[in-house]
Amino acid sequence: MSELTGNDSSQKEFQISLSMSGAISAGAYTAGVFDFLIEALEAWEAARARADVPNHRVGLKAMSGASAGAITAAVGAIALADADTKEPGKYGSHTDPKSGFTYRYILPRLYRAWVEKPTFDAGSEDVTDFLSFSDLDGKWSGDNDFSRTVDLPPADPNRPPVVTSLLNARLLDEIAKDAITVTAVADKPRAYVSKTLHIYLTLSNLRGVPYRVPFEGGDYHMISHGDRVHYAVAGLGGWASNSAFGDGDKPRPLVAKDLIGGKTQKNKWKDFSICALASSAYPVGLAPRLIGATLGTDDGKNEYFGRRFPIAEIVKDTTITPDWSKPVLTSAPFWFTCADGGIIDNDPFEFAHFALKEQGKLADPIECALDKVDRAVIMITPFPEEKPILPEGQPGMDIVSLFTALMPSLIDQARFKPDELALAANKDHASRYLIGPSRDVNGKTQRYGIASGLLGGFGGFVARAFRDHDYQLGRRNCQQFLRESFVVSEDNDIVKSWPATVLREDHQVTRTKGDDEKHRPLCYRLIPLIGDLATPIGIPKWPQISHSEFERLQKRIAGRFDRVAPLLVQQNVKGFLGFLLGLVLKPLIRNIPGLARDKALTFARWTIYADLVRRDQIEDWSLPGDIGLEDDDARLILAELADPKYDLRTVNGILKAVGPSASREIQPGEVVTMLEKLTTQEGKRFQVWEAPPDWTAKYGINLYGLVIRKPSSIGGYMAVNWGVDFFKPTFDPK
Numbered sequence: 001m002s003e004l005t006g007n008d009s010s011q012k013e014f015q016i017s018l019s020m021s022g023a024i025s026a027g028a029y030t031a032g033v034f035d036f037l038i039e040a041l042e043a044w045e046a047a048r049a050r051a052d053v054p055n056h057r058v059g060l061k062a063m064s065g066a067s068a069g070a071i072t073a074a075v076g077a078i079a080l081a082d083a084d085t086k087e088p089g090k091y092g093s094h095t096d097p098k099s100g101f102t103y104r105y106i107l108p109r110l111y112r113a114w115v116e117k118p119t120f121d122a123g124s125e126d127v128t129d130f131l132s133f134s135d136l137d138g139k140w141s142g143d144n145d146f147s148r149t150v151d152l153p154p155a156d157p158n159r160p161p162v163v164t165s166l167l168n169a170r171l172l173d174e175i176a177k178d179a180i181t182v183t184a185v186a187d188k189p190r191a192y193v194s195k196t197l198h199i200y201l202t203l204s205n206l207r208g209v210p211y212r213v214p215f216e217g218g219d220y221h222m223i224s225h226g227d228r229v230h231y232a233v234a235g236l237g238g239w240a241s242n243s244a245f246g247d248g249d250k251p252r253p254l255v256a257k258d259l260i261g262g263k264t265q266k267n268k269w270k271d272f273s274i275c276a277l278a279s280s281a282y283p284v285g286l287a288p289r290l291i292g293a294t295l296g297t298d299d300g301k302n303e304y305f306g307r308r309f310p311i312a313e314i315v316k317d318t319t320i321t322p323d324w325s326k327p328v329l330t331s332a333p334f335w336f337t338c339a340d341g342g343i344i345d346n347d348p349f350e351f352a353h354f355a356l357k358e359q360g361k362l363a364d365p366i367e368c369a370l371d372k373v374d375r376a377v378i379m380i381t382p383f384p385e386e387k388p389i390l391p392e393g394q395p396g397m398d399i400v401s402l403f404t405a406l407m408p409s410l411i412d413q414a415r416f417k418p419d420e421l422a423l424a425a426n427k428d429h430a431s432r433y434l435i436g437p438s439r440d441v442n443g444k445t446q447r448y449g450i451a452s453g454l455l456g457g458f459g460g461f462v463a464r465a466f467r468d469h470d471y472q473l474g475r476r477n478c479q480q481f482l483r484e485s486f487v488v489s490e491d492n493d494i495v496k497s498w499p500a501t502v503l504r505e506d507h508q509v510t511r512t513k514g515d516d517e518k519h520r521p522l523c524y525r526l527i528p529l530i531g532d533l534a535t536p537i538g539i540p541k542w543p544q545i546s547h548s549e550f551e552r553l554q555k556r557i558a559g560r561f562d563r564v565a566p567l568l569v570q571q572n573v574k575g576f577l578g579f580l581l582g583l584v585l586k587p588l589i590r591n592i593p594g595l596a597r598d599k600a601l602t603f604a605r606w607t608i609y610a611d612l613v614r615r616d617q618i619e620d621w622s623l624p625g626d627i628g629l630e631d632d633d634a635r636l637i638l639a640e641l642a643d644p645k646y647d648l649r650t651v652n653g654i655l656k657a658v659g660p661s662a663s664r665e666i667q668p669g670e671v672v673t674m675l676e677k678l679t680t681q682e683g684k685r686f687q688v689w690e691a692p693p694d695w696t697a698k699y700g701i702n703l704y705g706l707v708i709r710k711p712s713s714i715g716g717y718m719a720v721n722w723g724v725d726f727f728k729p730t731f732d733p734k
Contacts, residue, residue, distance in 0.1 A: 011055050012494045014526055015241065015375035017062035017352035020069025022342025024282060025460025026382035026437075026452040027068025028467040031114040032105075032474020033380050033435050034076050036537075039106045040482055041192045043088040043530040051501040056494045058527050059239040060193050062246060062355035064200040067342035069380070070279035071113070073199055074272060075179045079107040080193060080236045081256040083184035089532065096465060101540040103468045104475070109179060115467045117175050118460075121556050128174055130167040130461055131556040133563055135287070137161070146173040148290035149271045152335050163567045168560075169287035172280070176273040180266070182259040185235075189256075193237025198246035200351035201279045202341030203227040203291065209304065212323035221323070226344035227336075228351070229275045229291070244359040245315070249308045278338035285458070286340075292333035295324065310350035315362045352377045353432070368431040370521065371491035378486075379434040382450055382470070383457070392656050393733075430488070435481050437473060439539065447632045447663070449473070451543050454611040462553065462608075465543035466617070476537040479529070484509060487523035495524050544619045545612070554605055561601060606644035606709070613686075614639035620685050627674045633662050634674060638686055641706045646730045648691060648703040648711070651675075653732025675704050703731055 020030050041060075047053045065073035079085060086092060086106035094115075095102045105111040122129035140147070141154055148155070189195070205227035213220040230249055235256030254272060258265035278289035293303045305321045314320060328334060341348075356366060356375045367373055395405035437449030451469045452460025460466045487509050488494055498504070509523040545553075565585045585597050612618040614635050623634055636658040641649055643657075651671050658666065678688040689710045691703035705711070711729050 011057055012497045013057040013059055013374070014488075014494060015059055015061050015356055017064070017355050017377050018060070018073070019347065019349045019352040019377055019379045020063065020065040020072050021379065021381040021383070022067025022069055022280075022340065022346040023382035024068055024452075024457030025118065025467065026450050026457055026470060027072050028114040028452060028460055029382040029437055029450050029470040029474040029477075030069055030072045030380045031076070031107075031110050032471035032476075033478040034072060034474075035105050035107050035110060035471070036475040036478040037482075037527075038076075038080070038085075039088065040479075040527050040529060040533055042085075042106070042190075043533055044528055045191055046088050047530045051499065052503045052506075053530070054498050054502055054507060054524075054528055056497060056526075057239065058192060059241055060197065060237070061241055061243060062194075062198040062200070062352055064202070064348040064351040064355075065276075065279065066202040066346045066348050067280045067282070067340050068382075069348075070201040070276045070341060072110070072380075073201065074276035075110050075113045076107070077197065077199060077233055077236065078179050078182065078259065078269075079109045080190060080197075081185050081259055082107075082109050082182050083186045084108055085186065088530075094468065096468065096540070098465070099541050099543075101538070103472050103540070105471065109182075111471065113175050113179055115464065115471050117178070118171065118467070119464060120461045121553055128168065128171045130171055131560040132168050132171075133560075135161070135165075135168045135170040136163070136563055136567065140170065140173070143270075144173065144177065146176050146270070146274050146277060146289075147287065148335075149274050149292045150267045151271075151292045151333050152290055161567070163564055163571060164287035165285060166560075166564060167285050169277075169281075172277050172286065176270075176277055180259060180269045180273050185257050185260055189236060189238035191238045194239050194241040194243075195234060195237055196241075196243070196247070197233045197236050198243055198251065198355050199231045199233060200348060200355075201229050201231075201275050202345040202348045203229060203275070203279055204339040204341055204343045205291075205336045206288070206339055207336035210323045210325075211320075227338075228341070228345075228348070229293075230351075231272055231275075242359075243355045243357075244362055245308060245310070245354040245357055250303055250306065252303075279341035281338055282340045283343065289338050290335055291338050292335045295329055295331065295334040308354075310354040312363045315354065347379065347381065349377060349379060349432075366431045370430045370487070370489040370523065373430040373488060373492070374494070376431045376433060376486075379432065380474075381434055381436045383436075383453065389660050392659075433481070433486060435474075435477055437470070438477055438480070439473060439542075441539075446542075448615050451615075451617065454615050454617065455608065459611065459617075463543065463545050463549065465545075469540050469543045472537070472540055476539055479533070479537050482525060482527045483529060483534075486526050488526060489521045489523050491521070494526070542616065544617050546619050550609070550612070550618060553608075554601070557604055558601055561597065561604075565597070565600075603644045606642055610639040610642035610644070613642055623686060624677070624681070627677050628670055629666065629674055630663065633658070633664075633666060636661055637671060637674065638678075638706070641688065641704060642709065646732060647709070648705045648729050648731040650701050650703060650732045650734070652734075654704075656732075699731070701731075701734060703729070 018034070020034075023030060041058065044053070048055065063073040063076065065071070086108070088106075091104040091106060092108045092111060093102050093104050103115075118130070120130050122132075125132070128134050141157060145154065205225050208223040208225050209227060211222045211224060213222065230246070230251040231254050232246065232251035233254045233256065252268075252271075254268055255265070259269055274289055275291060278291055280286065281288045294301050295304065304324075307321070308315060309320065353366070354362065356377065357364070366375060390405070395401040439446045439449045450460075450473065451466035455462075460470060495504075504524065507525045507528050509525060562585075569585065585595075609618070613621060616631070616635060621635075623631055627634055629637075637654055640654050640657050646653070651668050654671055655666060655668060675688045675690070678684075678686060679690055681687040685706075685708060687707040689705050689707045691705075696702055
């Protein structure tokens, strides 16, 4: 039994583990959820001595994370150790200068890591950001080098700088170093955290782990690239609990007080942070990391020998071990290059799930009925927004189109888990939950929940206001989850064990009209919201950037391009071809039409702009109210006019592109009406330009674009009247 303390010896316990999905910059949302969850547990702990407060225990046993979720799990664990964590009712805060909204947090270390520091443009050349050049200029070594775990040989300091990513990932090194630079560890373990907190970080092991399956007719050989690192952290909590799955594995041990220990002790936490960075090494965008793992011939120290898999059919079988060759087996250590763990396992639910199982029941399902459940996994997933399928006709049949679509398709398929979806959607199943972005304005759920969702998840790095919004939304959504969803029924032993002095009506869930009684019996909150935590958290205004901020971002992108692109050519293309490629990338001749630099930066500019327009995240785009379509659908159409894939668009082309995302089926006539009305919006950024009649006669179709992207008069005249194809605008195929 667990050692429990509180206002009654008859306490019951409810075990939770957290599964944090990969999300790139939207990890700010996950961090906000974690921030409020810890605040709620802290406030409850402080009020536990009161006779009117529920006396059961909700204990945190494990966390699993991929990519951004791995960083949140890692920094979250450090924040639990940090003595600087705010007490209940005491907040760190930031007031946005534009809106005047005050953002709150209680985990300063987590807030700095996700809101203050990660950005494309820090506003100063003296501050590292994702578009600065410190990864290309500086010599990083020793305590500043987070490119590899400490047991690996350091990089050659005399080797010329190598471009390892499009963005400056040294910013993440600085964030990691700040995260583990703790000056004081909390003197009292948190009673709601397990004495051994299991943390699983998923990795994409590009070197691979070999396996051999013997059959009667021969051997079948496989290589697995879906890897993970497992840490067991002691000293964060005081809840005496155990995990049959986690304790029976071979975790890397960590101790909270070692954060302020000697160099050897601190290096263990440094490796922990590097593993989190390895899980978030988004391919091409962010630098890969080198991880060292213990192998050797001693099975007791081999991290892979007897490793447990979170699969019911084989979890009891610890004989599944890699088929290492002798040279690899005797190496010390086994090192491998890591890319984003989310490529292969973006939702590491299974590790969090199995960490909750009891000894002897590893292959059995967890009890899930509301009146019997005593443990649950809480998934935090920042991207619940519908991801539309590709428009009809995409990808094309050409090699480039197929190749560029292949990797996203493989990642999407790896993330598709129908068995988990079915159980999570079952109202009778109370052992798994999901917290995802939900933003309501005046009672209407908005199409876009998080501000960081643009640019495939990188958009939060565009502006601090985007990350601040998402951190606050995470806190708000967690509060809503604890108030309305995270419950057990009145017949559960947890509720039955409450002392008679508990004011049950204060913790009862209000059932909404139309709820099915079978699926919603009388329920009570598992984590009570004490004092001010019951007051709804405000939602900030939907954040936008100004055009001056957008233009500054474009200059920073151009500066990074001018440093990275020539280096990439020098590293990979030699001889005369390399000279030619370097020539067209030179910024001194960037204004010559058609050169690679101009085309690349123009494409990047309008791709970003289109996404900002689509999601209403750039100023001066307040649409008139008489265009015949809802704002969200109208912005989908206008974003297509800004999309750099084409110079001009046709009505049918627009409809094919927006069809999978629109709120309803839009008719061609509605698009024409909207576009014609917007042609009259003189001086507005969303003014539409319709190609003149001679263009229609030449190409046999009506063409539309934004005035701010209108083709040049000379080029258009030469294309239409002289038939010069070099100047012919690109538009949707008929």
